[in-house]
Amino acid sequence: MSAFSVSFMGSDVVASCDASTTILDACISTGAPVPYNCRSGECGECRARLMSGSIEEIPGADPAIFNDVDRQQGDILTCMCFPRSNLELDVPLKSNKNVAAIETINTLVEGITWHGREILEVAVLPPSPISFQPGQYFDWTIRTNGVKRSFSAASAPDSEMLWFHIRLHPDGIASNFVSDVLRVGDFLEITGPFGHFKISDNAHRPAIFVAGGTGFAPIRSILDAAVSRKDTRPVRLFYGARTSDSLYCTDDADRWRSTLPDFKFFPALSDEPIETGVDAFRGNVTDLLDSELGSEVFGAEAYLCGPPPMIDAAIDVLLTKGIEKEDIFYDKFLPAKR
Ligand code: FES
Structure with a gap:
């Protein structure tokens, strides 16, 4: 499949993106330090100004955070668009200091613990230590249907196991999977780390x-x-x-x-x-x-x-x-x- 280039005004960074990958996912996987959070059209963090090129938008962005007014002024949500040509974007790039590579790995479920009636803690063991920043999240692949769900790591990077907290919702895809299907000893595929939520280096500040x-x-x-x-x-x-x-x-x-x-x-x-x-x-x-x-x-x-x-x-x-x-x-x- 042919790939398009995604470049950024005022920067030498260039990402490569094929026609069936969102611009955001391509940027993340090639290490372009673009802003984002939800990766699903709901937070607005990945907004960029399309300076040149053409895109195809996936329906589903929350109209409260991105609507026709934004489109008319030339903005896009990079998590909700596929490229249809080479693109140039105007977006404030973040520092990519300490940005870990995105990996997809099979982990071993070592523990599933209830906290009250609504929260499950799942501990998984990766085959080797995973590099991430405290505060980042991982995508789980729900093996029963291939759907992805995002969960923040609840453990520090120096922990041998990765821990996740899942709040159970009636009829939630991840909820049903965790409570009814996932068992200790199973493999769980996770991809990450994602996200920019982390503590600053200002160690002297409350x-x-x-x-x-x-x-x-x-x-x-x-x-x-x-x-x-x-x-x-x-x-x-x-x-x-x-x-x-x-x-x-x-x-x-x-x-x-x-x-x-x-x-x-x-x-x-x-x-x-x-x-x-x-x-x-x-x-x-x-x-x-x-x-x-x-x-x-x-x-x-x-x-x-x-x-x-x-x-x-x-x-x-x-x-x-x-x-x-x-x-x-x-x-x-x-x-x-x-
Ligand atoms: S990352 Fe949240 S809207 Fe795109």
């Missing part, structure tokens, strides 16, 4: 983490890596769940209390009755963030991961508290389309 649901997974990877490199920055972790059944990170929080020099944990439960006596704030995690954040905001960076409404609300709180927009990093966990 770090505020806000997680909802399994948005805890990449933060767990980041904080375990922080322990490994003896990070000394102040860390505040705000975690939101609906009930105590989904509050599955307390053991990790206890561990970080004794392994990180300045760590505080703030759990919030939105639907847990007061009468249960569980030691956690009752309400939304963003309300807790608003009430608890104090002087630690000075010079802080914030890392948010979870459902989009939680992230949008947390950004509003953090901006009100004086954290600069460019110091807020987030990874929106979007529900799979099917």
